[in-house]
Amino acid sequence: MLKVGLLGAGRIAGVHxxxxxxxxxxxLVAVSDINAAAAEKLASQYDAEARTTDAILNDVSIDAVLIxxxxxxxSDLIERATVAGKAVLCEKPVDLSLARAHACQxxxxxxxxxxxxxxxxxxxxxxxxxxxxxDRGEIGKSELLSITxxxxxxxxxxxxxxxxxxxxxxxxxxxxxxxxxxxxAPVAVTSVASSIxxxxxxxxGDVETAVVTLTYADxxxxxxxxxxxxxxxxxxxxxxxxxxxLLQAQNMLENxxxxxxxxxxxxxxxTYFFNSRCRRRSMQAPCSMPLCRARTLMDFISKxxxxxxxxxxxxxxxHHLVA
Numbered sequence: 663m664l665k666v667g668l669l670g671a672g673r674i675a676g677v678h679x680x681x682x683x684x685x686x687x688x689x690l691v692a693v694s695d696i697n698a699a700a701a702e703k704l705a706s707q708y709d710a711e712a713r714t715t716d717a718i719l720n721d722v723s724i725d726a727v728l729i730x731x732x733x734x735x736x737s738d739l740i741e742r743a744t745v746a747g748k749a750v751l752c753e754k755p756v757d758l759s760l761a762r763a764h765a766c767q768x769x770x771x772x773x774x775x776x777x778x779x780x781x782x783x784x785x786x787x788x789x790x791x792x793x794x795x796x797d798r799g800e801i802g803k804s805e806l807l808s809i810t811x812x813x814x815x816x817x818x819x820x821x822x823x824x825x826x827x828x829x830x831x832x833x834x835x836x837x838x839x840x841x842x843x844x845x846x847a848p849v850a851v852t853s854v855a856s857s858i859x860x861x862x863x864x865x866x867g868d869v870e871t872a873v874v875t876l877t878y879a880d881x882x883x884x885x886x887x888x889x890x891x892x893x894x895x896x897x898x899x900x901x902x903x904x905x906x907x908l909l910q911a912q913n914m915l916e917n918x919x920x921x922x923x924x925x926x927x928x929x930x931x932x933t934y935f936f937n938s939r940c941r942r943r944s945m946q947a948p949c950s951m952p953l954c955r956a957r958t959l960m961d962f963i964s965k966x967x968x969x970x971x972x973x974x975x976x977x978x979x980x981h982h983l984v985a
Contacts, residue, residue: 664688667718667748669739670730671695671704674753678728683708692718695731715739719746726750733758733826737766744773753780754834758826781838788911789900793843801904807843807884809836810899812892816870819862827868828855833888840876840884843902848876848884859891895932 666682668675671693682690690708694715695701701712718724719742726749729739737757743750750770756763756779770777783789796804811832817825825831841847855872857864870890877883900911913932920929 665691665723665725667691667713667721667724667727668693668704668710668730669695669715669718669727670732670753671697671700672730675728675730676704678730679704679708679710682728691724692721694718719743719748722747724748729753732824733831734824737762740766740777741769744770744775744777747773747775749775750777751780752777755779755826755830758830781835783835783839783898784842786898786911788914789839789843792900792902792909792911795909796843796902796904800907801902801909802906804844804902804904805882806903807840807882808901808903809839809884809886810897811836811887812889812897814892814895816860816863816890819860819866822863822866822868825868828870828872828888828890829853829874832890833872833874833886836874836886836888837876839900840886843900844876844878844882844884846878849879850877851875852877859889863890897932 664687666688668679668682668690672695675693675695679690679693682688690705690710692711692713693701693705693708694713694717695704698712704710705712713721718727727739727743729736729743729750729752731739731753733753733755734757736752736755740750740752740756756766784793795801813832816822851874853872853874855869857869857871859870863870872886872888874886874888875883876886895913895916897913899913902909915932916930918930920927
């Protein structure tokens, strides 16, 4: 039985707590958070203890920790946990500083403890099935990839200010998905982004609407569309056009009921947000994103500016991103 300590008691930590507790081979032992009341509340839901982070890391009976704290704590906690002999699953990204992420990788690698970064979408059963079908050659040679990733509503501006920006906080998942499906990193990146949903997000130096085009060495293209606001729910779709057909991974819906009448045909909306979608599939497959892969991704993300003015464009070569 794997004994796990959970660092963080926020929104995503609740999803992880459910996954850890419901797996037959793991148990949630303890939860920590800077908000002691939040840690107490989450721990009590799963018969775990609320402890300090130091207490969790110093407990030799705890085999692994899951880091779901704020981004600015990730690299320090990865280092401390691995030095303490723990296996680590950490939320993305490793750090907003590329140099700091590299330093963290070096420390973690030196301990020999396994570290994984939570790029979970490649383990989504729909996206994984699309990737497997493409790898089997079911649509011939892949040529054009389109990834849609819309959130139902923007996060609080206080979160925006510490998140690292849309590209490193939200689109980072789609960069990983694009390279996962295409099987390599791009050689060129173009992007356009603006702040048209919430003027406070723009005032904070970020954007909430963006389109990025990735060009690969063999001429294949991937297009990523992000928005912080899709009023109908959590819109997550992938479409891959190949020389002999098309693969599509559609949204997970609230239910599969379709009503057909003389007035028309209607169905359910997508699940509202990632926590609803993830809880449905949290135990279908473990995340196995190695830290060395995260390094390549952080190299890629570092080429995207942290702050954008409305409709600002950026083009760069990316051939050096291939590890």
